[in-house]
Amino acid sequence: MSRTRRCIRISGWKSTRCIVSVRILTIVGARPQFIKSATVSRAFKNIGIQEFVVHTGQHYDPEMSAVFFEELDLPKPHAILESGGLQRDAMIDKIVADLRPIIAEIGPQYVLVFGDTNSTLAGALAAVQEGIPIIHVEAGLRSFNDEMPEEWNRIQTDQLSHILFTPSAAADENIEDEGILPYQRVVNVGDTMFDAVQMFSLFARHHEAMGVLEWFQKPFALATLHRMENVKHPERLKERIASLNELHQQGIPVWMPLHPSTRNEVEKAGVEIKFITSPPVGYLGMLWAIQQCAIVITDSGGLQKEAYFLGKHCITLRNETEWVELVDIGANVLHPLGATEPLVQKVRRMLKQPLPEETPYGSGDAALQIAQFLIEQGN
């Protein structure tokens, strides 16, 4: 493990300080990770941490990957792997095999992974086999639904990680309940997605791929759907789409940027969509749409919070959520499969309620806190 000493000035710190330079290998591969990494990469750059990024290729369509590198000015990856389109086990095996020599070549002090995707777990498995400590950003989240691959990825990644940066008090409690291992540090820094909304929402803009502006001026519902539990079972997918069709036909227009795997499943199951769809859009388009909409209806983890950060109600198309604080304060309501109250009724009810004004996910400086913590570790 190579470490070099050099002097830098960090804004806000009293004087120029001689510090140990930190070298980090960051693994990204899926859409939400590009967004989270935008905040952390900037903080690393500003504070003088040397970062190498590897893109696993889990998401590879231009609108699921390249658009984020362009819009968010992400660092050019040191390597792009080709894991896209593989089944979970094969994907993890391939990423681990491809990553290990890259980790050995770079010799980082830490390997950093985000969230709960196959790329997250594969990055952690590759790092542990190369003897490099792991940083997990967005540690401690649990759905307590053992059918979710994301839950398996989270639990295993947390167990392998050395530094666990958590976004919420509930995440801290989950880790404490499972037991903190002697080599682990748990640090609550808040949510990097809060940083991202603050950093990029000024630049939010309509994108032509989103379609005509006319109906965006009505109070519309922004919907997304991509979780396996909703889209991989034709009956469940039909139920979800039917409730959104009904909402659209009952006077609340629905717009959905369709995730590529959802599009495939819709075609396979022969489900008819009667609301407005578009291809996936970039983050700036998405922030613009959240700003314009009346309500967000989603099974996405990221969107549940973005809705709240941007002052919108959210209905979550799941039986449970990892972001329990928003449900507790009434900003987010779950809509489980087989719910007795029709979605349209729930939307109308939600829209009459005021939004609470608490901030459960930190101060919007999670990335800076992560960078500062790592610099202090290196000193």
Ligand code: UDP
């Ligand atoms: N998102 C986006 N374009 C889209 C749909 C979503 O930029 O067409 C963003 C969304 O705003 C959020 C992130 O992608 O920041 C969420 O990703 P996703 O729903 O795929 O994953 P999850 O958050 O559920 O892990």
